[in-house]
Amino acid sequence: MTGHIVSFYDLNDITEASLREHLPDLPGLRITEIGPEQDPAAHLDALATATIVLAPLEKERRIGAGLLDAMPRCELVQSVAVGFDGVDHLAAAERGIPVANLPGFNADAVADWTVGSLLFLLRHYAAGHRKVESGGWGPEGLRGRDLAALTVGILGFGNIGRAVARRLDGFGARVVVHDPVPSEPGREYLPLAEAVAASDVLSLHLPLNTATHGLVGDELLARMRRGGYVLNAGRGGVLDEGALVRALDSGQLAGAALDVFEQEPLPADSPLRGRSDVLLNPHTAGVTWDAYHNLRGRLFAKLAAVLTGERPADVVNGVEPRPR
Known part of the structure; x- marks a missing residue:
């Protein structure tokens, strides 16, 4: 036409x-x-x-x-x-x-950011940099986790979720998946509650709709293995940010990496600001040349x-x- x-x-x-x-x-x-x-x-x-x-x-x-x-x-x-x-x-x-x-179109970009942000949290990159910059040295306060020792639950297994899983396979992590439509034979698909309970890390790649808004809240975060991590490069409204702060404050979570937020730009008074256990990114995980x-x-x-x-x-x- x-x-x-x-x-x-x-x-x-x-x-x-x-x-x-x-x-x-x-x-x-x-x-x-x-x-x-x-x-x-x-x-x-x-x-x-x-x-x-x-x-x-x-x-x-x-x-x-x-x-x-x-x-x-x-x-x-x-x-x-x-x-x-x-x-x-x-x-x-x-x-x-x-x-x-x-x-x-940006599945690889978002997947790279997601796995990179997890390594940033697990290995305390920022804290190590600050230690050297300030004249310090040694491993005190910098002991992290091996990705191969962890189970990562991917909620939402579309193009980006599958790209994240491929990268995690290379690190040797166990990957469990929750998605209503299984799309990749051989993956370990689990119901939502079971996937969360098995996970040290949750990586969120869900669409935002009435069923998923606020889905990852106090109840689901409490099911995770203690000392875990949450990554969100999907949709901000899927994650209850108040519940996330409570889980971080209680020690249920050790850290979070967020590219998306309920309200964007992130409000100046957001309790997510100013925390050493949260990596904030301005909704640019998928922005590469x-x-x-x-x-x-x-x-x-x-x-x-x-x-x-x-x-x-x-x-x-x-x-x-x-x-x-």
Whole structure:
């Protein structure tokens, strides 16, 4: 199809010029860029003729039911990320509009960060650096744990969870998995409570929805082996941050590494700040040059396929494309 792409996505290299460079040279193809400071509701004229919309990432600019009603010709809302929080995908389904994401483009980046952050915690990298910088020496206070001696429970076993598991296999750790849909033969799949109870480390890679919001709270953290660790490079709302602080204060947990948070940016008064047992990261675990190259390539390929008549791939809300 020819059509009209409306982009609310804020990334310097995904512009009208780069889209035209990588998309088929179709007669009549229109591309409208809406800047990151602009309210989508102020662009109803563009939405009225949009056939493909690149959804914003910011929750403040989310495409909700009202804006979806203003998009009568829309055949696809494409998230330019793994997550698709920038659009109400359920409301889109009610209106027959497919919503798609970009799974897997940064799986290696997030998996690297996840395992790296665990090693950071286990081997006290920051404390060792501070000791040398201050003129100290020796192992006192720096005795850590061998990753091969631990059991890591991975909650959510999609592209990123599987990439984390492959890396942990190389370290010799025992990996247990909880996921409603087993996807890798030979893995040790366990019910949620059993997976948590078996784990020295929990690595969270779950989607955020009504069933998972606050799932990892006081009850689950209490089931873990004492002195364990929690890693979250998935969705902030899955982890109850108050419960995490209580578990750290009690000694039930020895540490945590967090790339995502319930509220972002992390509030200045968050009790997670200022702790030596917590590694904080500004939601950038998946941000590498290689992941960005993958993102661009996959986005351009998906848009080109849809524009030339193929069905949208990676639709997350179960909507079949409209007949042409």
